Amino acid sequence: MKQEALIPKVGVVTDIRQDTPDVKTFRVVGLDGNKLFEHMPGQCAMVSIPGIGEGMFSITSSPTNKEFMEFSIKKCGCLTSWLHMMDVGQEVTVRGPLGKNFPVETVPTPENGNYGLKGKDLLFIAGGIGLAPLRSVINYCRDKKRENPGAYGSLHIIYGSRSKDDLVDYQEILDEWSQDCKVDLTIDREQEGWDGHVGFIPNYVKELKPDLNRTVLICGPPIMIKFTLDGLKELGFQEEQVYTTMELRMKCGIGKCGRCNIGDKYVCKDGPVFRFDELSELPNEY
């Protein structure tokens, strides 16, 4: 019988990293030790523990990583609580890659409506666990730039969280990203041992006044995305310059079961990556 997109593959968790008090990053490979499948930055996969449930998670590792995939997962509901109880060696089922990726290999031209990231100066804005889907793009761009410095322009990352302890991938940011990207971090409230910026992301973005020629990728809680977008517009950014990735309840992941339908789009299939001019044509049901 033909391959069925709803039947998953089995993978095994080979490493678990506690990122923050409620975020863990799980490294997953196939039972043969190889990657389960290839993906592009921004794409997702359905991860499941049979009997508990299945959920859509963005693949946080870069496709340039040829050894494994990673998922950064925040403990939030039933399934994620269960995932957080896993030990190394636990098998999980994985379906993917699902959804549309960030257009990292698309060169923006007037013909394609300037859709694409290739060759552009990029600004990443992430809030909390919202860094998860952007981490894949950030590392992809960094790796591609090492091969070909012209692949992308400069990379600027603005990242914030509730507290220092809630900054996902903090060590990677300090040790690696700050080497070849401009990194600006902020936390919501003053905290002992933190001498960086304090304040909400939308305000911080306005203070930093990033270059208007940058293409922006935002991910975070809906309220943060909303105010950051407003701030970017105030600064003079156009909706066509800003990409985001969305999250809604999903079951099939292939545009059939109907629950992530917004307007004429299915977030799982037509997204999760959208450019804001696409979203502005959709009902505000997310």
Place this chain on the structure above:
Amino acid sequence: MKKVSRENLDALFAAIAEAKKLYLPVADGTDEKRGVKYSVWTPEAKYAAEAVNTVRSAKDFFFPQVENMVNFKVNGKKIEVDDIRTECEDFVIFGVRACDAASFKILDSVYLSEPVDTYYQNRREHGVVMTMSCSKPSETCFCSVFGIDAAEPAGDVSCWLTDDAVLMQANTEKGEALLASLPMLEDAADDAAEESKAKTKAILEKLPLKNLSTDSFGGDKLMELFSSDKWASLSEACLGCGTCTFVCPTCQCYDIRDYDTGHGVQRFRCWDSCMYADFTKTAGGQPRPTQLERFRQRFMHKLVYYPANNDGVFGCVGCGRCMKSCPISMNIVKVMKTLGEGNA
């Protein structure tokens, strides 16, 4: 065109049933008067030729209420995936109305588009659809509004009832093959069904909803209709049950759940409804917090979102089931008339 006399109809059913499982509309066995449903043909089953439609739609054959998709064996940290799919047996559905036959095309555009849903495809490939022209449409029928002709039903084989015979016309290879396997069929003139068609068309002309207008709907009216302030009063009495969704031949949303049998996990899918509160609810939030948004979603999907993605074809076939079964008598016709007011 082929024909069989009405006295021979049972012999025809018997011949079909010999080779393939045959389903047809029969009066519900539990209580003579409580509606018609598709049942497996047996010599005792009486074909409900007059009943305009079954309570539940024919989508059940291709998209059943519940189906197991895959099994898992979980042993400590180990997981084994058991692909339980098997080729399904050939089957025939007789007596499908034009509206339900049209609904299959709508389901096809969802389930047979890439990546193909192999569960649906399997049944679709093994099912032969024999449609029956309508002889007694109900006042709730409005298929013509969506360009469906109840006198010319689609399907693998189209059938027409005359006073003394059933006429059959194969439309596909599957249909040809089925008719060729039935020796009791006689040849009939190509225009033998014209009288029956004319009779049906004359009734269709009298249907009270035949002038229902679709002008106010379609993919290009998305934000305008979404933002209408009429949704509040339209949805105010909605109970948030799934009746309309489940009797609807074109509603195709499903849920995926796991069932722990104690010896393993069965992953099954079952019908779901956008009318239910938990349809979009996550640990992180609820984008459709009240019944207004859920109610709006169902009708927007049929009248705007689906046509936007399918060359203007609406996601409703006018079968009228929701009109007959909604507990509070709210339905797509009232929605279309209310939203269309002032635009017509």
Place this chain on the structure above:
Amino acid sequence: MQSEMMKRASELLADGTVVRVLGWKNGEFVYDPTPAVFDSAEALEKDFVYHDFCGSNLSKYLIKLSKLEGKTLVFLKPCDSYSFNQLLTEHRIKRENVYIIGVPCDGKLDPDKVREAGAEGILGITTDGDTVKAETMYGEVSVSKKDCLLERCEVCKSHKVVVYDEMLGENGEENPESGRFDMVAKLEAMTPEERFAFWRGELSRCIRCNACRNICPACSCEQCVFDNPASGVSQKAAADSFEENMFHIIRAFHVAGRCTDCGECSRVCPQHIPLHLLNRKFIKDINTYYGEYQAGAEEGSRAPLVNFTKEDCEPNVVYKGGSK
């Protein structure tokens, strides 16, 4: 009756007694009115109807409406008024925010039964005394009214509106001789195998649309156990026949002692499952073992199942199927 109701509603709106009216709105056909809220005399004039097909019970809507600012006028039929009282007893409705006009009822019609009597293609229906005349696309059909009553009306327990601020027309009487337990008695007389077969036949048709639960005035939980993912029984479809039975049986247990027998569950079931029989079995048993009790007859009454008295029969008497 309809014009009197509209007149009173308009007066009460005009003098500020109420700010909205809960009633029935004219449908596409004569038999499909929808419960609706009206906020002006013009709106009433345009769409308000009250006729033989206004069977739906409006009481449950008042859970929400009575929490809004201002009074809501509601028209309650006798059986709706029992549900209203029961909801008051359960503290689900703010009585002070509701103005009730009681309307007498001599039975509401089931459009499916009119259709089953041969009226397909219904264009209009008029009732003349005991005769229901349906004008259809295929000719005129006359049926006797008692043959197309809703099940609950065939065995109407009471014509009496039990709670109201004013009554339009004459209030009716209770009807203890309704015979509403006859079918339950028939089921009780069956062998366990026959009874099991009866219920399997009925319940196997369930499509889990939740219409019975969502219409039920006794099912007023903020979140139903069957919708709670943590309950372990929140499947949207029954995984097997055991669950298929259990959904309805558990629901019957949950409403036992509180069900007023308003019959809405059976009215709305798209699969025509006689769900009211499960509830009536409980009512009949409660009557037998604890003395006659009608939920909703009086506001604040203590249901036998939540009210221990020394006179309660012993569990072993119940077990043996005897009475006290």
